[in-house]
Amino acid sequence: MATPATAADIAFWDTPRHGGNSFNQTAPDAAYFRALRATGATWVRLTFSKWKGEGRDFLIGNADHYAGIPARDLAMLRQAMDAANAAGIKVVLVPLSLPGARWVQHNNDQQDDRLWQDRKYWDQSAAFWRDLAVAVKGHPALACYNLLNEPTPEKGMGLDEHAEPAVREAWYAVHKGTTHDLPAFYEHVIAAIRTVDADTPVMVDGGWYANAWSFSYWTPLRDSRVLYAFHMYEPWDITSGPQIKRKPQLRYPAATVTWGGKSRAFDKAAMQDFLGAPFAWAKAHGVAANRMVAGEFGCVRVWVDCGAYLGDVLDTLNTHGAHWAFYSFREDVWEAMDYEIPPAFPAGQVYYLREQGKGDKVPIDSPLMGVIKSRMRQSP
Template sequence: MAFWDNPRHGGNSFNRLPPDQAYFDALSGYGATWVRLSYDKWQPAQRDFLLGDADDYQGLPAGDLAILRATLDRAHQAGLKVVIAPLSLPGMRWSQNNQGQFDDRLWQDKRYWRQAEAFWRDVARELKDHPAIAAYNLINEPAPEKQGGLAEHAETVQMQQWYAREQGGARDLPALYRQLIAAIREEDADTPIMVDAGWFAAADAFGYWPAPLEDQRVLYSVHMYEPYVATSAPNMTRKQPIAYPGPVAFAGQIQQWDGQRVERYLQLPLAWIAAMNLPRSRLVVGEFGCMRRLPGCKQYLEDVLSVLDRNQLHWAFYSFREDNWDGMDYELGSAKVPWRYWQAIEENAPDPLPRNGTPEFEPIRKRLNPD
């Protein structure tokens, strides 16, 4: 847990191929100290990588586990710590591996909770002694609220009323986390555990939690893409993309979003951490980013990072050299990628594009290595 006592800065790896040594060396070379690693896009031995089958978990496929271990070895060789971040659990298959459909089963039926316990118990048993592991991120961007009757970015009082109704049921996210943590602790007493807030890890979604989790080795994670209608891929398909800074639709109204609004929004998880009597070193911004081709993206990154660093928070930018989506790969600058990038995806070949310093990447680069 001592690794997390000081602010740690890194990147997200959501690649379609297990990253090679050069990938991890490059991230470390920028000054990053950790990587948040997802494996769900890798070629699985069965239906779902490492899970086998998210419909019915029966154990860790040996081949998948070997690929993950070898990847962890490469990260360790580069001097990086790793946070494992699955995008799927039993009963909650990641939508991009599920024909684009949101999978709500985990939030309806607790038999999937038991399968998720078995999965994390097995992962902890297998990986607890690996020197690269810095935390287990139990599930990326859970959203039990999405089909449960709670509006996104609802007022805190509304969130609390919703949780009072759902507490003890299958949509009780803190309760699921308690069960998964208990399963992990049967095998691994020491490794820190990272938990995302609900509503896709929204920075305001810890607001309904009445208490922190009992385990003393927990990190609380939020993601920052707000205002999403401006920072996300759909905005780039508009004839005239919504600008940042500027007036943006958020929580059912038009608001001016700029550096000050970003700061006010990010005060919400800081206020929750303080109210729970937890140190700020327990709060992580596990993802943040914007579409690199949006003219205001560099300013957005600067505004977000200014708040994070002023408050000495851990962070990981999204994303580092993603080999199947270029939208938030800031080293590519603001130009379109050439055809050979997409051809490599079709051929399942390594990403062929060179990367270098760009103005779009500068807000991140200068903070990864301030010297």
Template structure:
């Protein structure tokens, strides 16, 4: 990790450190395809997670490439409890209240982790994802902000997931945007620009109620399958929604080394098979990188197409 950070610094890049796993909360892809619920079900495991972050922050303290610490990618303490990910807001609020002081109390765990980080490194911002895989509605169910003035609150935006994700591309007729309908908030939601705005607004409305400026809210991941015909429209609507509220955003992904699905530099003429063939042959540098989608993203980041 130090070597990677050194390389980033040499290239003029800044890095946010974010683990996909914590002790006893292994990333499902590295856990035999099974969700690891241990961190969320046994209070003893939280001690290990807190110690991990204290040790990591101490080891990396003062490295000039570090822009911040994101404590855990897409936590899901709700996963095994029967709570619907996009259930009715009263249900989300009741669930969060019932978990106060338990191992599934995500804000409490974050508070302990932040205390461990700040004991050795008081400077870098700390980023925290909301529950239900960084759903903004799960963040909006938190009773209060965390007690640290250098916390950024993050959400991920792939809703409607049924349309933006890889499984949709395997349908005989892929779901389209706008117009796709999904279960949402105890009913059904027809997804269009207004629905995207309303979903994202949950995070910003919560921040405003907590007295936080919108600059403390980050759409830390947003994206859609590059070959989905509606990806450009969707990306534009999501970025518009975040920027209208004054928040930050980052897209997923830039040159993901093992997956082409959301590599927006690739034009539609590059099939998945071609990507994997050239990558396996050590010829990934031969891939064209003039896709229309990366042009949209560059323009929104203030760069040239």
């Protein structure tokens, strides 16, 4: 058995690592991390951007102008990391907001694309990450810095989310070197981090909401301690919100959907083709499969085929030897992808019990979590 890696050791990621996402409104406590560890998870993708802090934007202070990390915010983050460490969970830190890119749900549901319009926000984002690295490097729970959740520098710039590789490459040839150049943005931020932290791995989401096809125009970044992340909710029309109220629901496999500008049946073969793209990119560019991460995936729990979908996603990822983290674990403001809650248990009842301080009365015996746990047990 390999020697356990330190917080800053890329070797942690040499073995497939399976975990969950924590996108909670309040900082998770020790009981939360112990429960996550009990599923078989070894890591958590932890976002802090929903937490209430000193300023408008947690840890950043104000995404309109970064001027330093508020001390109380940092103390709250470190407390959560301490709790994760005590439970045996490694932490990947990921913001939903950066300077010039406030998360849409904290921005009156308006897209904030200043980061992709003005390089001063590149500099402020680099300063934020440099400061955060100084503050948390060496923490025993720390496993990685995930620089930004689901960036969208291509949005509104004439590139379809599901464009073919040749189309993406042609688009990038025009926009390379501009403020819409996502790999260049990442190089800029990583360079700032490396002035203060030479060791901690960095995780980078691909563009267009971390679409699995988004790396097709990339060449690998210069840093040797980079993990490349994609998300999997495809096809969105059958995995997400529309399925909650749709009658009858679209089925998996073989529902015909409009996806990537084409009508097609989405079955396991289509899934394997879609999820194979980032690994094909990695192989073509000499990137090891153990540097590829499915940072999020999921489906709404009330969908009748959610379990079949999750099982096929996980089997496909495990075949590639990928790292993965399911979305999400015990989210406190949105229950639709909480796989512990049985599919038939009404969402309204979940919220009612939580509002009454009776959240412990919500059942957590769903077979959907069993699908995930069984695939965790398959990992080395």
